[in-house]
Amino acid sequence: MDLRTPHRQSLWAVVFLAFRALGAIGVVQILLFVGFVGARLPSVLAFAGLVVVIGSGLFAAAALQWWRCTFELDNGELVIRRGIMQQQRLSIPLSRVQSVSLEQKVLHRFLSLVQISLDTAGTETAEFDVARTLQQAVANQRGSSPVAESGEQDAETKPKPQEQVLLRHTPRRIVRIAFSQPPFAGLVLLAPLFALASQLGRVVPFGLSDLAKPTGPGWFLWFVPLALTAGLVFSMTLNLARVVLTEWNLTLLSTAAGLRRDAGLLSTTSVAAPIPRVQIVRTRQGLLERWWSLHRVNLATIGNANIALPGCSAEQMHMVRRLVLSGSDGVEVFDQSVSKAEILLKTRTAAVFAALVSATLGFVIGWWSLLALLSVPYVAARTMRLVRLRRWAITSDAIGIHRAFVGWQREEALLRKVNGVTVGQRLFERRRGLATVTFSTAAGDVSIGMIPLEQAELIRDVALHSVETDRRAWM
Amino acid sequence: MADLINEPIGADSLPRLQDDRFEPVDSNWLRVSLLGMSLFGGAVTACGVTAWLVIANRGGRDSWIPLVAAGALVALTAISALIRVVEVRHIGYQVRNHDISYRSGVLVRRVSTVPFVRVQHAQIRQGPVQRHYGIAMLEVNSAGPDLKIHGLPVDIAEQLKALMVDRAGDLSEDR
Numbered sequence: 058m059d060l061r062t063p064h065r066q067s068l069w070a071v072v073f074l075a076f077r078a079l080g081a082i083g084v085v086q087i088l089l090f091v092g093f094v095g096a097r098l099p100s101v102l103a104f105a106g107l108v109v110v111i112g113s114g115l116f117a118a119a120a121l122q123w124w125r126c127t128f129e130l131d132n133g134e135l136v137i138r139r140g141i142m143q144q145q146r147l148s149i150p151l152s153r154v155q156s157v158s159l160e161q162k163v164l165h166r167f168l169s170l171v172q173i174s175l176d177t178a179g180t181e182t183a184e185f186d187v188a189r190t191l192q193q194a195v196a197n198q199r200g201s202s203p204v205a206e207s208g209e210q211d212a213e214t215k216p217k218p219q220e221q222v223l224l225r226h227t228p229r230r231i232v233r234i235a236f237s238q239p240p241f242a243g244l245v246l247l248a249p250l251f252a253l254a255s256q257l258g259r260v261v262p263f264g265l266s267d268l269a270k271p272t273g274p275g276w277f278l279w280f281v282p283l284a285l286t287a288g289l290v291f292s293m294t295l296n297l298a299r300v301v302l303t304e305w306n307l308t309l310l311s312t313a314a315g316l317r318r319d320a321g322l323l324s325t326t327s328v329a330a331p332i333p334r335v336q337i338v339r340t341r342q343g344l345l346e347r348w349w350s351l352h353r354v355n356l357a358t359i360g361n362a363n364i365a366l367p368g369c370s371a372e373q374m375h376m377v378r379r380l381v382l383s384g385s386d387g388v389e390v391f392d393q394s395v396s397k398a399e400i401l402l403k404t405r406t407a408a409v410f411a412a413l414v415s416a417t418l419g420f421v422i423g424w425w426s427l428l429a430l431l432s433v434p435y436v437a438a439r440t441m442r443l444v445r446l447r448r449w450a451i452t453s454d455a456i457g458i459h460r461a462f463v464g465w466q467r468e469e470a471l472l473r474k475v476n477g478v479t480v481g482q483r484l485f486e487r488r489r490g491l492a493t494v495t496f497s498t499a500a501g502d503v504s505i506g507m508i509p510l511e512q513a514e515l516i517r518d519v520a521l522h523s524v525e526t527d528r529r530a531w532m
Numbered sequence: 533m534a535d536l537i538n539e540p541i542g543a544d545s546l547p548r549l550q551d552d553r554f555e556p557v558d559s560n561w562l563r564v565s566l567l568g569m570s571l572f573g574g575a576v577t578a579c580g581v582t583a584w585l586v587i588a589n590r591g592g593r594d595s596w597i598p599l600v601a602a603g604a605l606v607a608l609t610a611i612s613a614l615i616r617v618v619e620v621r622h623i624g625y626q627v628r629n630h631d632i633s634y635r636s637g638v639l640v641r642r643v644s645t646v647p648f649v650r651v652q653h654a655q656i657r658q659g660p661v662q663r664h665y666g667i668a669m670l671e672v673n674s675a676g677p678d679l680k681i682h683g684l685p686v687d688i689a690e691q692l693k694a695l696m697v698d699r700a701g702d703l704s705e706d707r
Contacts, residue, residue, distance in 0.1 A: 476646070476675045477679075478645050479642050481642040481643075482642075487641065518548050521647060524647045525647050525649060
């Protein structure tokens with residue numbers, strides 16, 4: 058395929074564009090409109106005719122959009138022309154592409170298509186989506202190995218000669234990842250159904266609502282634990298299904314162009330980014346992850362294509378860290394603490410809020426509203442532990458912060474990746490000679506709060522000196 | 533590429549950002565800000581009074597609602613104006629060989645610094661009222677924080693923009 062001449066997307070893209078237009082308008086809005094108009098139409102035939110007219114209009118607009126959208130490579134730039142009423146010409150130098158994401162949903166795979174998203178540092182969203190394989194062109198521009206154009210990607214794809222598998226999760230590891238998620242997180246998938254709870258309750262064959270009615274003195278003792286257990290099992294099953302579908306065969310490869318993450322069972326997602334584009338390394342281990350000896354690594358890159366690696370062992374986590382920090386040791390020892398004044402701040406805020414809530418609820422529920430004040434000692438105890446376990450450190454080339462409560466999380470960034478530094482003082486901090494210093498990178502911020510102002514200004518100057526004297530590329 | 537030399541540096545030999553070297557912005561910016569807030573307050577008051585009159589003439593018992601809403605907005609605008617009066621004494625900018633810093637804020641005071649080598653581009657924005665008073669806003673864009681330096685005389689804003697573009701280009705070529 059010669060990309061130096063203008064090309065169009067696959068003809069099937071008209072279908073995807075039509076559905077995207079539908080999604081942009083809003084399925085709920087369309088259903089409401091159809092319901093409103095349909096209730097006033099004289100017959101079903103008229104209603105069907107309305108649906109056909111609307112559908113034809115959507116497809117006609119999508120077809121016109123498809124016709125007007127072309128892409129080509131011109132002197133190392135990806136040039137996209139699109140627009141119906143207003144012509145738009147988008148030029149993206151291939152050297153400015155920060156990351157390339159390939160996604161192949163079920164329908165894409167059935168039609169042998171791929172959705173490709175390119176991210177640059179200029180915006181936070183993908184510049185465009187085209188249902189054709191362009192990763193090969195970008196990869197060739199960077200001198201990496203080409204990716205197969207065929208939509209049929211074998212889940213057991215053997216790596217190309219220039220690619221090296223850094224880690225690949227086994228099915229057993231995938232299951233462990235699922236069981237290391239927060240127990241009730243799976244119920245989030247059902248959130249939209251809560252809006253239709255009353256309608257769903259009518260179609261349930263057995264009397265679900267009858268179960269919830271108290272019947273006998275011991276009802277509370279057996280119903281609540283049963284409901285919690287049933288909810289937990291159901292949620293963990295949803296967790297398992299979600300993780301298996303999204304993270305199946307999770308593989309991290311080192312390619313000539315950088316790192317590539319492939320994962321997915323029915324819908325395969327591939328995220329690629331050059332190593333220098335990684336700005337912040339975040340590692341964490343929750344309580345359940347500690348039980349399974351797993352770690353989560355998140356590589357924040359320029360653009361929208363962060364590389365998330367759940368379920369890594371400690372060795373895998375350190376390996377990825379060393380690779381991404383490119384010769385730097387990063388921050389190994391977190392030896393600086395923060396001021397305990399944060400305990401006073403959080404406790405005072407919680408006390409004020411609890412007092413307001415208690416006073417308001419007192420008119421409704423009487424003396425029971427005083428229970429709201431129990432939140433104050435909880436906030437105080439929680440903040441004491443958070444402050445006691447929070448550590449940070451700065452080396453000659455990296456900054457890092459470590460937070461812990463039950464689990465822990467860390468953020469590290471190389472100083473040469475810093476794009477700006479801000480030293481801020483809230484009123485509370487100013488009265489106590491404290492400050493918050495924020496190191497801004499192209500992929501997010503690393504903030505250290507509640508440290509002495511002099512210390513904040515010193516590490517700001519250290520970071521600025523490092524940025525301004527380091528000749529190495531930051532991206 | 534030359535070998536990277538990375539000698540340790542003591543705190544006393546680091547170039548420090550001096551807190552007393554910040555340049556104040558033009559006092560006309562306060563006039564422009566207060567004028568804008570006054571116009572907004574006046575517009576809100578007019579809308580509130582008009583709505584109150586319309587509802588009252590129709591015999592509505594809730595005619596006080598638009599007055600209360602307008603009053604609340606005007607009160608918030610007045611508080612913002614007071615904060616701006618205090619803030620204008622504090623804001624300033626400092627240009628060094630390798631970076632530019634901007635100090636701002638009253639309740640939350642901030643000093644943001646962007647090295648020239650990280651500047652993506654700089655632009656000047658000037659509204660009609662600012663044009664009348666001869667001031668402009670310099671916006672410095674980087675991949676991290678963006679600086680918006682208000683209340684600069686136009687010629688100084690142009691000089692700073694040119695300086696940053698030149699320095700960003702020179703420093704990039706050195707790498």
